[in-house]
Amino acid sequence: MIELALRVGSPSSAFTLEVNAECPGSGTTAVFGPSGAGKTTLLRAIAGLADHCSGRLVVAGETWQDGRRAMPAHQRAVGYVAQTPLLFDHLDVAGNLRYAQRRAREPGADRFDELVALFDLESLLARRVDALSGGERQRVAMARALLRRPRLLLLDEPVSAIDAARRDEVLPYLDALARQAGMPVLYVSHDIDEVVRLADQVLVLEAGRLARFGAVTEVLGTHTAGQFAASAGSVIDARVTGIESQWSLATVAFSGGSLSVPASGFAVGDSVRVRILARDVSLALAVPEDTSIQNILRGTVAAIEDTLEPAMARVTVRVGEQLVLARVTHRAVASLSLRRGSSVVALVKTAALARRRGSLPG
């Protein structure tokens, strides 16, 4: 359990961060928000690196911040991987790893070899750090953070500094990290696909304030702030029930029905998250005939909201236990006489699948 009630910022500074939240003692919490929202500041405050920090922070029963009294950074059992992690130039890769290992606060089993294997670092151990690629540096930094034996792992956009082509080299290790961690992970991201893939909860920051905090499916499905406008959509936890390899389609089932989704590399039984963008969903009162749309879900209207665009409305449709968002015109809402409780048919043009990683049970 992480009890978080922090305030960062001097009285004279224009930007202040104020966050109150209680994160569970395991699982991955995404810290999400536009740049300048205070995501990195929050992580630095938790690590004990922020100036002018006050409030209360309790991690695994240990008080790290109480009012103005802060436990010094080096006494906090925290694994911190910065956006562009710093490796010590005067040490080789093994030296960087040993640096953390020697200072691990709690003695325990030697995980050096295990972590070197997990992050595929054997061939790099004797290398100088200035000869490493961005992805390699990131892997060294992640292994080093774990050798510290942290009770809380803080990852600040760990793949954003790596070019897209190289990202795939790191993502599998990141998944391994989240699985292996066995401790709460706070993961800063501004990439909604990453959040969908990795996170259990999401903590949304806007201008230094906590805008939303809750389960990923809940927060991303209902949040209406500007940053989500283009990528507004719903997230559904589902399971793969069939594969039609000749069409490259996977059938996924959830409490409200089933969907056929373009997918490859999945197997029957996989736990997945399905992301449906609001703009890919149309509404009808009855199932239309002769349509190219294959995915048809029946539900009831749970909410009709205005959006930033004057012509468009966002309709939340409850489908089984899940929510699906649809972006339709106000005129369509009027001509279909939609209101709360109306029965509708949601026509889903397309959806994206992400394998569930990390610690959530499927």
Add this chain to the structure above:
Amino acid sequence: MLGANDIAALWLTAQLALVTTMCLLVIGLPIAWWLANTRSRWRAPVAALVAMPLVLPPTVIGFYLLLWLGPDGAIGGLTAAAGWGTLPFTFSGLVVASVLYSLPFVVQPIENAFRSLGRAPIETAATLGAGPWDRFFTVALPLSMPGVITAAVLGFAHTVGEFGVVLMIGGNIPGVTQVASVRVYEQVESLDYLGAHALSLTLVGFSFLALLALYLLQGARGASAFAREGRQP
């Protein structure tokens, strides 16, 4: 060509420069660290004080040191009361004067090195569990080694090259306070140009070699010549 007094002067100069450089590193490292990291309002006055020897004529520094360290001076009274005697016209007096006079040459390169490190290495070390002393000795110092070596070479060379301060505070006692620069002055005064040449050329050669070594080392920094020194087993 070099007489016994010349050799004695060179030897004394080398001893003085070595002891002074060691004292300067011991004193200069913490001052440089403080100057590079503090946000205290005392930073500017302290930085100005440290830089004073760059501006002041050596005779002015020597004059005040002579007064303060002498039997009637504030510091001289203390050292006399402590049973150490007074420092002017002794080797210890030369060391004190040289340390003060060469302080900016040591503090400034080290301070610049610490400053250019930035906060990231120190913060990274902290999140890996290293306390303040640990961070200083295992991260800040090894990463700043080029600056520290530059500072040591400059401190040493500058001490070899000083004249005014040592003459004021040390006088000209062969074998005790007569360093090479003072010896050359004496030889020129007594029109012994041949002796002055011998000693002067020795100093010219030394200075060139010291600076050459410094620039070669700085040039090799790109290839991390220093960076490897701090490597842990």
